[in-house]
Amino acid sequence: MPSYDALREILDPAATALLTVECQRGVVGPDAALPELAREAQASGALARVARLVTAARASGVQVIHALAERRPDGRGANRNARLFRVAERLPVRQLSGSTAVRVAPPIEVAEEDFVVRRLHGLSPLHGTEVDALLRNLGCRTLIVTGVSANVAVPNAVFDAVNLGYTAVVPTDAIAGVPAAYTAAMIRNTLALVATLATTDDVLSALKRPRRG
Known part of the structure; x- marks a missing residue:
């Protein structure tokens, strides 16, 4: 783990954004398509910590981006080249565009200044989406990655970043x-090699700065 001063330097609010990955009702909500993942996100406290980080990010002037996965009702443009995609097509809760399943899940709240980026294909919140262009236009150099799942989308986001x-x-x-x-x-053997690791409390402490004008 980095020192407080090192983390504070990395998390310059003017050059940092916070990304929530697939924190949507159909993934981590009470009627989620994958109940085991939803239970883990809630019972572990991860979802509540994401909400705390989102609130603190806004207070510090850090841009918040919510990355959501969805599919058209007709499935056009969606991947079918991996088992995960084919299984998703048969789940009882499908992440259909315009449905409640693709709304950000509580206790996370979406503010007017947040970006909500939706993707219809692939596994990554960054590759093939607007996120990279938005970050560059904002002058961001650091991306805080939160959400689900540590199995697929979170490591994809970290690698792409x-x-x-x-x-x-x-x-x-x-x-x-x-x-x-x-x-x-995954954290110990993979993410530790490519990302700066910290606890939520460490990040919250480093973000306690006046909001930029």
């Missing part, structure tokens, strides 16, 4: 996957 030249910061208690032991292994 690093490949695009951003410093990725992962609050390790604000991400979730299944089983829980896999999340710990």
Whole structure:
């Protein structure tokens, strides 16, 4: 873990954005398509910590971006080239555009100044979406990655951020996957090699600065 001063330097509000990954009702809500993942995100406290980070980010002037996954009712443009996509087509709760399943899940709240970026294809919140262009236009160099899942979308986001030249910061208690032991292994053996790891409390402490004008 970096020192407080090192983390504070990395998390310059003027050059930092916070990304929530697939924190949507159909993924982590009470009627989620994957109940085991939803239970883990809630029971571990990860979802509540994401909400705390979102509130603190806004107070510090850090841009918040919510990355959501959805599909058209007719499925046009969606991937079918992996088992995960084919399974998703058969789930009882489908992430259909315009449905409640693709709304940001409580306790996270969306503010007017937030960006909500929706994707119809792929596994990554960054690749093939607006996120990279938005970050560059905002002058961001650091991306805080939170949400689900530690199995697929979160590591995808971290790898893509690093490949695009951003410093990725992962609050390790604000991400979730299944089983829980896999999340710990992913953090220890993979994310630790490419991202700056911290706790939610560490990030909150580093973000306690006056909001920029």
